[in-house]
Amino acid sequence: MHQESLQQIPRLVVLISGGGSNLQTLIDAIAAGTIVATIELVISNQPNAMGLARAHKAGIATQVVNHLEYSSREAFDRELIRAIDDKQPELVVLAGFMRIFTPELTNHYHGRMLNIHPSLLPLFKGTNTHERALEAEEDQHGASVHFVTSELDGGPIVIQAIVPVLEMDSPSVLAARVLVQEHIIYPIAIKWFCEGRLTLQNATVSMDGHNLPVQGMPYLP
Ligand code: GAR
Numbered sequence: 001m002h003q004e005s006l007q008q009i010p011r012l013v014v015l016i017s018g019g020g021s022n023l024q025t026l027i028d029a030i031a032a033g034t035i036v037a038t039i040e041l042v043i044s045n046q047p048n049a050m051g052l053a054r055a056h057k058a059g060i061a062t063q064v065v066n067h068l069e070y071s072s073r074e075a076f077d078r079e080l081i082r083a084i085d086d087k088q089p090e091l092v093v094l095a096g097f098m099r100i101f102t103p104e105l106t107n108h109y110h111g112r113m114l115n116i117h118p119s120l121l122p123l124f125k126g127t128n129t130h131e132r133a134l135e136a137e138e139d140q141h142g143a144s145v146h147f148v149t150s151e152l153d154g155g156p157i158v159i160q161a162i163v164p165v166l167e168m169d170s171p172s173v174l175a176a177r178v179l180v181q182e183h184i185i186y187p188i189a190i191k192w193f194c195e196g197r198l199t200l201q202n203a204t205v206s207m208d209g210h211n212l213p214v215q216g217m218p219y220l221p
Pocket of ligand 1: 016017018019020022023051096097098117126127179182
């Protein structure tokens with residue numbers, strides 16, 4: 001997407017399933033003027049997600065699309081597409097959304113859906129990333145922001161933050177160290193997109209017209 005196509009303030013729709021701390025950092029970055037965008041809607045598949053309260057507090061519209069109420073993944077995704085497209089967002093932000101999409105949905109949002117994943121992709125796709133990094137005795141771990149494609153956690157990477165794995169780490173201690181970095185790199189990537197600097201050209205991430213390396217931009221705290 002080019003700057004001229006983003007002359008209006010970009011509209012975002014954010015999908016969550018849980019605590020919504022990444023949603024909160026986005027709300028805060030917009031409130032501070034660091035990111036110029038509006039969150040048109042927060043959608044949760046979990047009716048009790050704490051992130052819904054964060055959205056309410058910020059005066060943002062919310063909607064629950066509970067996957068348990070749909071007979072198939074296809075039907076659930078069709079309802080998600082309907083709810084998202086109703087807001088005509090430039091960007092869909094996955095912030096701890098814990099459902100696997102159909103290719104129909106990922107193709108529909110090609111180049112305009114970002115996800116944050118708590119690992120140094122392509123390592124540890126899927127769940128329990130912190131446990132698996134410890135089991136593998138990695139000395140580094142981290143988080144990645146990537147464009148969403150039909151391959152689970154496999155889309156082109158925008159930015160990665162690296163943290164050390166320390167000897168006494170438990171999964172929760174390591175997760176907390178990674179989450180601090182998530183709260184830094186996700187707003188950076190969303191800001192780039194909203195400014196029209198970040199695009200997906202076929203399978204390659206482009207930043208200011210230059211292709212990024214496959215590991216995306218490194219962010220070193
Ligand atoms: C974050 O660690 C995010 O990276 C992860 O869920 C957590 C959500 O936290 N996402 C995934 O694992 C997606 N596969 P939050 O609700 O506090 O933002």
